[in-house]
């Protein structure tokens with residue numbers, strides 16, 4: 166387990182802390198179709214929790230059940246210790262920012278943001294000051310009297326955020342909050358979101374199918390597929406310690422090899438790939454000899470060697486098939502004897518001499534990696 | 545290309561001639577001095593003057609306008625309620641059936657609608673002594689068929705409206721009734737206005753149903769015109785019809801102009817927003 170944060174920043178490891186959201190065995194069916202299938206999930210106070218998964222895997226449905234727009238078919242949802250069964254959206258301590266922003270087109274920015282406070286019966290003067298404050302925070306002060314259609318996409322998105330934030334809900338649900346923004350605005354807003362979360366102590370639940378966004382923003386990520394949660398973990402755990410081929414393949418790039426276990430000891434496992442490659446994993450794992458398994462290695466863990474390397478496990482021989490120059494790093498596609506392409510990346514730490522790179526097209530190379538960088542997957 | 549456009553222009557001219565020749569003739573002959581409708585006897589506005597002195601015409605016109613006004617208002621309220629119930633309140637049992645049933649009056653022959661309403665009114669009159677046939681029976685009859693049109697318009701408008709707007713309002717703490725008045729109604733207001741106008745004009749020009757449900761005393765404008773024309777064409781009816789055409793044309797023109805202006809304003813606003821964004825980006 167990575168120890169990159171202090172224990173108090175990781176409340177999910179402390180069994181004495183009560184989760185803020187408890188989702189227990191929740192199923193949602195639309196007719197005969199199961200959109201969310203027996204999900205269990207705990208989210209803690211102050212977390213920025215991301216739901217990540219392909220289109221149609223049930224992310225929005227899960228959020229809508231938390232907000233109260235969909236009834237659960239079976240199971241229970243507790244928010245702040247309170248069972249949410251039968252509680253309508255307007256009585257939940259939750260606000261949602263919609264995938265489509267859902268700004269009221271007939272109201273000005275100011276009225277849009279003030280709407281929630283008005284419904285709560287907040288005094289007029291206080292409404293005015295809170296609206297001004299939040300609009301200044303999202304840098305929309307001078308647009309207060311505009312209608313939504315007079316705003317650009319990024320400005321609309323910030324109005325939607327302000328409208329959901331101004332009520333200071335205990336839980337803020339964000340459905341693809343940055344989907345419509347360009348790269349620059351997106352990155353800027355990501356950091357703004359993280360700042361907000363630290364300032365206000367609100368618990369965030371964010372839906373995205375952008376994996377980079379999930380990695381940057383989240384305290385933890387749940388990877389979903391077809392209504393199921395496949396894995397829950399910190400960004401590091403999800404990336405470096407995937408538990409299944411689905412997770413490994415969904416987040417980032419990965420080189421995957423099929424094989425069978427040849428030796429299973431307490432402190433290491435060896436695997437023979439179907440193409441004959443020997444893999445060595447430097448920790449024990451619950452597998453049987455002869456069992457069919459998969460070995461996953463991330464591209465950046467592979468090292469390119471131009472000179473011959475002493476024979477051993479965790480080696481792949483091939484020729485450089487293609488190079489993609491990205492400026493700070495390059496992507497190499499290496500063709501193995503079996504015809505299979507393996508991808509690797511390397512930082513461009515030196516400049517090329519006379520436009521000649523150390524590794525070039527058609528070079529014979531050996532790819533090696535650390536035994537600890539090898540991930541053994543059984544499913 | 546130009547040959548093609550000539551062809552299209554010709555087609556358009558034929559179509560529009562077909563549509564408008566009868567009306568143009570009617571307008572021209574309303575200024576005819578002769579009392580024979582088909583013989584041109586020089587220009588005159590005397591039929592218009594005669595019209596204004598005809599108390600029967602004025603009475604029936606006022607009655608028609610009153611009926612149309614009450615009908616339009618009631619049909620908008622009832623039709624909007626039906627439309628919202630059918631589109632927004634989930635999939636209750638028999639929704640498809642109701643959805644189909646609401647559009648039945650649209651295709652029902654007017655004679656049958658009129659006849660069935662007449663029978664209902666007679667039965668009620670026998671049992672309760674009300675309603676006396678006249679203003680109210682015509683109005684009720686008009687409301688029943690025009691609310692179906694309003695419901696269809698509202699349904700279409702709601703189906704095109706993002707449901708998450710209402711969800712967002714509820715999410716922010718709006719109870720369903722508040723959300724209805726704060727969000728739903730303002731956003732379907734254009735549909736309600738066109739529904740109102742449609743109900744108004746349909747009531748104004750209905751002859752068949754009014755004939756069935758009117759009592760002996762009440763005469764709507766179409767009924768008056770029809771009874772007059774039965775005894776022979778007269779130029780003062782042409783004058784009356786011309787006035788009606790004028791009124792409708794003004795109404796359509798105002799509605800169209802309002803919509804166009806709104807559209808233009810919107811486009812200008814959107815362009816300005818887009819321009820500012822590019823400026824922002826260049827500055828950043």
Ligand SMILES: Nc1ncnc2c1ncn2[C@@H]1O[C@H](COP(=O)(O)OP(=O)(O)OP(=O)(O)O)[C@@H](O)[C@H]1O
Pocket residue numbers: 195198200218219220221222223224225226227374
């Ligand atoms: N009201 C509904 N009736 C029937 N099926 C629905 C309904 N809402 C969602 N679904 C189905 O449930 C599944 C999950 O939908 P959901 O909107 O949760 O996906 P998502 O993960 O948010 O996808 P995306 O990333 O595309 O937004 C989809 O297959 C969808 O077709």
Ligand SMILES: [Mg+2]
Pocket residue numbers: 224225226264340
């Ligand atoms: Mg979605």
